[in-house]
Amino acid sequence: MTAGVSRVPLVFLGLAGWLLLFGLGVYALVAHAPRPSPAPPPPAAVRGSLYAQDGTPLALSLKEGRHYPLGTSASQLVGFGERGSGRGLEGLERDLNAALAEGRSFTLTLDPWIQALVERALWEGLARSRGAFATAIVLDRQGRLVAVANGPAFDPMAPRKDPEVDISWRNHAFLVPLEPGSTMKALTAAVLLEEGAASLSTRVEAPSYRVVDGWTIRDAVPHPPVLTLAEVLKYSSNVGISSLAEAVPMGVFYTYMQRLHLTDPEPLPGVRVAPPLVKPPKSWSKAAYANHTFGQGFLITPLHLAAAFAALVDGIYRSPQLLQGQTPCEERVFSQATAQAVRKALQEGLAPRAHLEGYPLAGKTGTAQVVVQGRYSRQVFTAWFAGFVPGDQPLYTVVVAVHHPKGEVHGSQVAAPIFREIAAGLLAYRGVPPYAEGR
Numbered sequence: 001m002t003a004g005v006s007r008v009p010l011v012f013l014g015l016a017g018w019l020l021l022f023g024l025g026v027y028a029l030v031a032h033a034p035r036p037s038p039a040p041p042p043p044a045a046v047r048g049s050l051y052a053q054d055g056t057p058l059a060l061s062l063k064e065g066r067h068y069p070l071g072t073s074a075s076q077l078v079g080f081g082e083r084g085s086g087r088g089l090e091g092l093e094r095d096l097n098a099a100l101a102e103g104r105s106f107t108l109t110l111d112p113w114i115q116a117l118v119e120r121a122l123w124e125g126l127a128r129s130r131g132a133f134a135t136a137i138v139l140d141r142q143g144r145l146v147a148v149a150n151g152p153a154f155d156p157m158a159p160r161k162d163p164e165v166d167i168s169w170r171n172h173a174f175l176v177p178l179e180p181g182s183t184m185k186a187l188t189a190a191v192l193l194e195e196g197a198a199s200l201s202t203r204v205e206a207p208s209y210r211v212v213d214g215w216t217i218r219d220a221v222p223h224p225p226v227l228t229l230a231e232v233l234k235y236s237s238n239v240g241i242s243s244l245a246e247a248v249p250m251g252v253f254y255t256y257m258q259r260l261h262l263t264d265p266e267p268l269p270g271v272r273v274a275p276p277l278v279k280p281p282k283s284w285s286k287a288a289y290a291n292h293t294f295g296q297g298f299l300i301t302p303l304h305l306a307a308a309f310a311a312l313v314d315g316i317y318r319s320p321q322l323l324q325g326q327t328p329c330e331e332r333v334f335s336q337a338t339a340q341a342v343r344k345a346l347q348e349g350l351a352p353r354a355h356l357e358g359y360p361l362a363g364k365t366g367t368a369q370v371v372v373q374g375r376y377s378r379q380v381f382t383a384w385f386a387g388f389v390p391g392d393q394p395l396y397t398v399v400v401a402v403h404h405p406k407g408e409v410h411g412s413q414v415a416a417p418i419f420r421e422i423a424a425g426l427l428a429y430r431g432v433p434p435y436a437e438g439r
Contacts, residue, residue: 045103047086050078050096052112053146053324059093061086066093068156074115076150076171080160090169095271107324109144117425118147122400125418126151129383129405135172136422137306139397143318143328146396148173174273177299178401181366181411182236183386184295186342187308188245189233191256193338197247200230200345206240215287217242220367220410234349236365242290250281250289259333260308260317262300267307268320276300295366302401309386310397315339347391354385354416354423358434361423363387363398365411370404380404383414389423390435396426 049060057069058078066086068078079091088097096106118136126134138147154168163169170176192198206227209218223235232240245253257278261267265275277299284292291297303320311317315334347362354363366384369376383402388394400415400422408414 045101048096048100048103048105050092050100051105051107052110052115053108054112055107056112058108058110070112071157072153072155073112073119074110074148075154075156076169077110077148077173078156079171080156080169091171092271109146109321109324110148111146113429114138114147114426115149117429118149118422119151119153121418121421121425122149123151123153125400125414125421126402128417129402129414130407131383131402131414132404133167133170133172133176134400134402134418135176135302136398136400136418137173137302138422138426139306139310139320141313141395142321143307143310144321148322172401172403173302174268174271175301176403177274177277177301178382178403179298179368179370180295180300180305181368181382181384182238182294183305183309183364183366183384183399183411184293185233185236185241186312186346186364186386187256187260188241188253188293189229189345190312190334190338190342191248191253192229192244193341194256194334195248195252198229198244200228200341202229202244203227204229204232204240204243206232206237206243208239210239210243212242212290213285213287215290217287217290230345230349233345233364238294242293245290245293250284253289253292254281256333259331260311261319262298262304262308264304267304268322269326271322273303274301276304295368302399305384305386306397306399309399312339312342313388313394313397343388343391343394346387350387350391351385351412351416353412354387354420356420356423356427359389359423359427359432360391360435361387361389361420362391362394363416363419365416367410367412381409383409383411385411385415385419387419387423389426390432395430395432398422398426 047061050058059068066081077091079093081088081093088094122134122136134151136149140146150172152168203226209216217238219237219239221235227240257263263276263278267273288297307320311333315332315336317331317333319329321328343362346364347360351365364386368382370380372380383405385400387398389396400418402414405414
């Protein structure tokens with residue numbers, strides 16, 4: 001009994017010892033075994049790309065960094081980013097930065113062929129005029145932006161200069177509000193027709209000047225003392241259009257400005273556009289209202305003007321589109337009859353330098369004085385042209401603006417020839433043959 005009892009603890013101690021030795025061995029193996037490296041973080045998303053409507057790449061990321069295959073073409077619209085991080089600093093690179101950084105890509109409504117022909121005409125016209133900068137916009141019938149051109153040309157891959165001195169990087173079409181000048185007369189005429197306040201044959205006394213609330217309104221072009229509304233557009237009479245517009249209450253006129261989105265701070269959702277500077281009608285004097293009817297006293301971007309002018313195609317305002325897949329907002333502002341009548345008047349009164357033999361183009365010039373140090377300058381102007389290609393059955397709406405041209409300053413001299421060259425390119429691109437005489 002004694003011997004048997006003495007063996008049980010020995011067996012127990014032996015088992016415990018083996019367990020202890022086994023545990024120490026496992027611990028030693030674990031402690032000295034090579035530890036696995038932590039899982040690597042997921043790779044950062046490659047910055048998304050930007051494409052034209054036909055798939056042409058406009059911006060994409062390579063091993064060397066961000067690349068812009070078309071170089072100077074559409075460069076102010078596309079923009080650029082930081083050299084190292086790629087973070088968008090300007091243009092769509094900035095506006096769409098968050099989505100692009102997550103790897104999302106976008107296809108634009110831009111047509112690279114139309115963009116190129118518009119830029120060629122614009123850059124040549126800007127060089128002729130020796131202007132400070134210029135811009136041109138082309139909208140198709142659906143309100144899609146098929147060209148957004150700016151000048152001088154900007155190379156996003158070149159070393160960058162002082163942005164305060166060299167403004168070639170800026171998308172003037174979206175970011176610079178300007179007075180639209182006499183291009184506004186076409187929209188005022190449409191309001192008069194739509195409200196039944198006048199017809200194209202309505203006659204108005206139009207001396208070379210008139211005084212309203214102590215302010216003198218003058219006409220720049222000599223013309224007969226009595227004009228029809230159609231002739232008011234042809235001769236671009238400030239006196240005539242402001243006199244006829246007195247038949248429309250200020251509030252009604254302002255409502256049309258709202259419906260044409262000339263007061264809209266965000267005409268292009270998701271993309272930065274400078275807000276218009278338009279005061280409400282309760283603050284207008286009679287002189288201020290008169291000025292508004294011919295495009296003075298308020299500021300809008302070329303994009304605002306282009307979208308509003310496009311309503312004269314068929315009377316419907318369509319919000320401009322830049323990204324594929326966007327659904328435009330549509331609102332009827334004018335009847336088809338009103339739109340057609342105004343375009344016919346613009347076709348018959350077309351500036352000579354905008355004429356293109358064999359094609360019935362239509363459009364309106366504008367020459368807007370620029371406010372410098374609180375007063376309208378006699379040296380600084382913006383030359384405008386807004387029109388349709390072709391005028392009878394528009395395929396495109398085109399707006400051209402040249403800021404601070406030297407020498408010739410009027411829209412009929414500076415912007416109209418650029419419009420003509422753009423129109424010629426668009427018609428050739430679409431394969432539209434010259435019209436038969438008398439069509």
